Amino acid sequence: MKFLSYDTKEKKEFLTEIRATDVSAIKAYIQTWVPDYLMRVLRDTDFYYQLFEWDRILKLSYVVGFPWRCYGAYTNYRLDGLLCLGVEGENLKIEYIATAPWNYTHEDAGKMRRIGSGLICFTIKSSIDTKRQGRLLLNALPDAEGFYDRIGMRPTGNMNDSGLKEYEMQTDGASSFLKKFEKYLVV
Amino acid sequence: MAGSKFFKKFFDGSFPEGPIEAGQTLGLSPGVVVEKYLKNRNEILSLLRIYFKMSLADMASKLGISEKELKEIETSHELVPFQMVPTLADIFDVDLRLLLVLLGHAKEREENGLKREFADLPIAAQYSGPELSEQEKVDLENLIKMILEKIKKKKGNEGEMGV
Numbered sequence: 001m002k003f004l005s006y007d008t009k010e011k012k013e014f015l016t017e018i019r020a021t022d023v024s025a026i027k028a029y030i031q032t033w034v035p036d037y038l039m040r041v042l043r044d045t046d047f048y049y050q051l052f053e054w055d056r057i058l059k060l061s062y063v064v065g066f067p068w069r070c071y072g073a074y075t076n077y078r079l080d081g082l083l084c085l086g087v088e089g090e091n092l093k094i095e096y097i098a099t100a101p102w103n104y105t106h107e108d109a110g111k112m113r114r115i116g117s118g119l120i121c122f123t124i125k126s127s128i129d130t131k132r133q134g135r136l137l138l139n140a141l142p143d144a145e146g147f148y149d150r151i152g153m154r155p156t157g158n159m160n161d162s163g164l165k166e167y168e169m170q171t172d173g174a175s176s177f178l179k180k181f182e183k184y185l186v187v
Numbered sequence: 188m189a190g191s192k193f194f195k196k197f198f199d200g201s202f203p204e205g206p207i208e209a210g211q212t213l214g215l216s217p218g219v220v221v222e223k224y225l226k227n228r229n230e231i232l233s234l235l236r237i238y239f240k241m242s243l244a245d246m247a248s249k250l251g252i253s254e255k256e257l258k259e260i261e262t263s264h265e266l267v268p269f270q271m272v273p274t275l276a277d278i279f280d281v282d283l284r285l286l287l288v289l290l291g292h293a294k295e296r297e298e299n300g301l302k303r304e305f306a307d308l309p310i311a312a313q314y315s316g317p318e319l320s321e322q323e324k325v326d327l328e329n330l331i332k333m334i335l336e337k338i339k340k341k342k343g344n345e346g347e348m349g350v
Contacts, residue, residue, distance in 0.1 A: 034224045038231065039238045041217050042281040042289070049206075050214025053223075096210040105204050116207030138209040147205035162212045 001122045002186040005075055006113040014075050015186060016115065018122045021058060021072045021082070028072075028079040029054045037101040049104045050141055052096050057084050068095065071122065073115050081115040085123060091168070092127040094138035114184060120151065121181045124174045134174025139164035151177055218288050218295040228291050232261045235279050249278050266291050273333055283334060 005016040037051045061070040061084060073081035080103055084096040099115045124134045139160045140148050145167075152173030158166040169177070208214070221228055236246050247257040250271060260267055267275075267290045276283040287293040 030224055034220060035234050035238070038217065038220060038234060038289070042231075042235075042279075042285055045282050045285070050208050050210075051220055052208075052210055052212075052214050094209055098208050098210075105206060110204075113204055116205075117203070119207070139211060141206070141208040141210065141213065144206040144208045147203060147207050148209075150203040150205070160211060164210070164213075167209075 001118070001125065003114065003118045003121070003181075003184045004186060005073075005080070005115055005118065005184075007111060008113060009111055014112075016073050016075045016080060016112075016118060018071050018073050018081075018083070018118060021061075021070045023058075023062065025070070025072050025079060025082070026055045026058050029058070029082070032079060033100055040101055040104075044106070047104070047106055048143055049101050049106070050098075050143075051101070052098055054082055054096075054098075057096055058082075071119070073099075073118055075112060080112050081119050083119045083123065085126065088137055090132060090135065092123060092130065092132050092136045094123055094136060097123075097138065116147070117151070117181055118184070121178065121185070124169065124178055127174065133171040134169065134178070135171060136169045136174070138167055140167050216295055217285060221289050227262070227264045228289065229261050229263055229265075229267055231286075231289050232257075232267065232275070235275070235281070239279055246278070250274060269330060273330060283337065 001018045003016055003018075004013040006013050033051065033054065037049060040047050040049070058070050061068040067085070067087040069085050071083045071085070072079050073083075079100065081099045082096070083094065086093045086095045097116070097119055099110070099112075099119075103110045103112045103115050123136055127134050127136050137156070138148070138153075139162070141164060145155075145165060148167045151169075153167040153169045154173075156166045156168050160166065215223065221231065225231070232246075235241075236243070243254050243257060247254045250257065252260075260271075269287075269292050272287055272290060272292060273283060275281075276286050284293065288295050
């Protein structure tokens, strides 16, 4: 899936592609996300970005395979976002999702916009393609709950072992999201 | 506050933006990230130098040591001399407490929700390195005083700015 992301530093749109990751994503994560995260966290005490252990998640997806699949959002070869999908019951489950640390929206300082929304759009489309009518589940980190509320997801009332609230997207919410995002999609 | 900005944006009609992280667990703490991904803790120094586009010579000069000494420190598995840490924090304008944690001079407190918290000072109580010499103990006292003064000064500035 291709869509137009927006670079807030260069103030222009770029083409971002979401595609299945290969082993090069592990290297990209370690060489770009990790140092960038450390530098940002050192410079700004209010930077609450949560760095997942993506090298392990990616390796697991290559070893375990279906239903765990990982996808990356690439802008000119730069790994701007990561997504790990699984299945839970009848729903597609976002096991992990994150934008790169340099895109993290903190006091409006994120570099690329729409990376997270692009990954959500890709997930909804995958849900539709696999006859799940756009339904999906995820466990949101506290800082991200507001985003999921705003895009039409609702808490199910469940919580996982880490205390993260489960959110669900229903068919109508998925349609509404796709409608809003479709202007950025590139066919 | 960031949340209110996002709320306003949503109702302005633009597409929602904001933190999107979701997963089965919280992320790694900064201390764990260093332990897991860096060859040694002191690699932080090289990262800072490269990130701030500073040459080895420039940084060595600011620290008052030779390039060779700096190179040795960067690649060593020994702790960076703690007297050097506040200077490093000043040079790069980074968080001193976190720098102490990442360089192994202080311990990270257990994660409390999303908020990063660090073990309370005095650092000496958290120090897990080799036994300190008398001179180093004096330096540690000075270091703690410096940190407390910095925090006090920062709080004072924030108060003046009405933060």
